[in-house]
Amino acid sequence: MGQPLKPIPDTSIFDLRLSRRGRRLNKMCEALCSPAEREAFKRDEEAFMTRFSLTEDEKKLIRTRDFKGLIEAGMNIYAMLKIGSATGNSLYKMGAQMRGESYEEFLKTRNISGAV
Amino acid sequence: MGKIVGGIGLSHVPSVGPAYDRGKQQDPAWKPLFDAYIPVREWLAKLKPDVAIVVYNDHVADFPFARYPTFALGAADSYAIADEGFGTRPLPEVSGDADFSIHLCEQLIQDEFDLTVCQEMGVEHGFLVPMNLCFPSTASGWPVKSVPLQINVVQHPLPTARRCFKLGQALRRAVESYEEKVKVVILGTGGMSHQLQGKRFGFMNEKFDQWFMDELERNPEGLAGISHQKIMEEAGAEAVELIMWLTMRGALSKKAKRVHRHYYAPMTTGMGLITFED
Numbered sequence: 001m002g003q004p005l006k007p008i009p010d011t012s013i014f015d016l017r018l019s020r021r022g023r024r025l026n027k028m029c030e031a032l033c034s035p036a037e038r039e040a041f042k043r044d045e046e047a048f049m050t051r052f053s054l055t056e057d058e059k060k061l062i063r064t065r066d067f068k069g070l071i072e073a074g075m076n077i078y079a080m081l082k083i084g085s086a087t088g089n090s091l092y093k094m095g096a097q098m099r100g101e102s103y104e105e106f107l108k109t110r111n112i113s114g115a116v
Numbered sequence: 117m118g119k120i121v122g123g124i125g126l127s128h129v130p131s132v133g134p135a136y137d138r139g140k141q142q143d144p145a146w147k148p149l150f151d152a153y154i155p156v157r158e159w160l161a162k163l164k165p166d167v168a169i170v171v172y173n174d175h176v177a178d179f180p181f182a183r184y185p186t187f188a189l190g191a192a193d194s195y196a197i198a199d200e201g202f203g204t205r206p207l208p209e210v211s212g213d214a215d216f217s218i219h220l221c222e223q224l225i226q227d228e229f230d231l232t233v234c235q236e237m238g239v240e241h242g243f244l245v246p247m248n249l250c251f252p253s254t255a256s257g258w259p260v261k262s263v264p265l266q267i268n269v270v271q272h273p274l275p276t277a278r279r280c281f282k283l284g285q286a287l288r289r290a291v292e293s294y295e296e297k298v299k300v301v302i303l304g305t306g307g308m309s310h311q312l313q314g315k316r317f318g319f320m321n322e323k324f325d326q327w328f329m330d331e332l333e334r335n336p337e338g339l340a341g342i343s344h345q346k347i348m349e350e351a352g353a354e355a356v357e358l359i360m361w362l363t364m365r366g367a368l369s370k371k372a373k374r375v376h377r378h379y380y381a382p383m384t385t386g387m388g389l390i391t392f393e394d
């Protein structure tokens with residue numbers, strides 16, 4: 001009973017420990033569910049990040065659009081979709097980056113790449 | 117008296133929403149998916165359900181991690197369309213059935229399922245994509261009323277597959293003890309195989325997905341013993357959403373018969389569809 005999950009290669013398991021680590025990041029992303037907040041983020045990303053008390057390391061991950069790093073820092077994937085949308089990065093673009101491939105390379109690995 | 121007349125297991129892939137809204141039903145890449153739902157809607161038109169219980173998960177739209185319920189049941193007469201961070205889809209507000217929901221809450225909590233009860237709730241793609249495919253809305257609204265049942269399949273620890281199955285069994289008892297005549301269809305949504313993060317992004321496993329549908333049909337009690345670990349290892353971390361299909365299956369009787377089955381995996385998610393008539 002109550003067995004913790006065993007690590008899975010190349011996979012992040014979003015558990016409470018990771019969620020706690022990503023608390024600031026996820027709270028900031030949750031705010032992006034409001035159109036006014038999305039505008040505020042696009043207007044001044046730095047001020048927005050400061051308002052949510054991001055650490056310098058966290059800010060760096062956002063500035064460099066390091067999606068792999070953000071997941072490792074505790075950002076939830078569904079929270080990250082909101083940052084992706086606000087910065088013009090679709091799920092598939094973020095995915096390609098996390099796989100270490102170009103977007104075009106990634107599309108070639110799909111069964112029917114027209115279904116986007 | 118309340119009666120469960122059917123159950124549907126189906127994926128709730130977000131990209132289906134914009135594809136639908138942009139009229140891509142005939143696009144060769146999307147057609148196989150949309151076409152699979154034509155006979156399902158014809159079947160539903162014959163079943164004539166009054167209410168759809170939709171077992172789904174929120175994707176950090178209406179439920180923030182600050183307070184995150186394991187099981188949350190809607191108890192309202194309407195549900196807003198939530199903004200997930202990309203604006204809201206042009207869909208009418210969802211109509212609920214608060215009296216029926218309240219009955220379900222009373223019965224389920226009495227039955228030791230300690231739910232979070234939501235008198236306000238916004239619904240997003242996890243709920244809307246399946247509803248849109250099975251019960252498309254028009255300008256005047258949705259053809260059935262809904263009861264949203266939100267399950268935590270995102271922030272571990274998650275409820276076990278067995279617990280989700282038992283919740284379905286309790287739901288059946290609750291529906292059948294309702295005094296008014298109401299025909300209910302239950303939707304179990306999410307999955308199938310997919311992983312959306314890490315280097316394993318894009319991982320799918322059709323063999324697992326087909327096996328899952330086989331077992332769901334023939335051996336649901338056994339399938340309810342599946343671990344999160346097994347699902348996540350074999351079908352991708354986000355595939356663990358499949359435990360919500362077990363709630364749907366648990367709500368069906370032993371005599372339920374499978375009617376439709378379909379599978380299509382174009383991009384990053386195995387999109388499954390299975391229906392049962394009860």
Ligand SMILES: [Fe+2]
Pocket residue numbers: 128173175242306307357
């Ligand atoms: Fe989902």
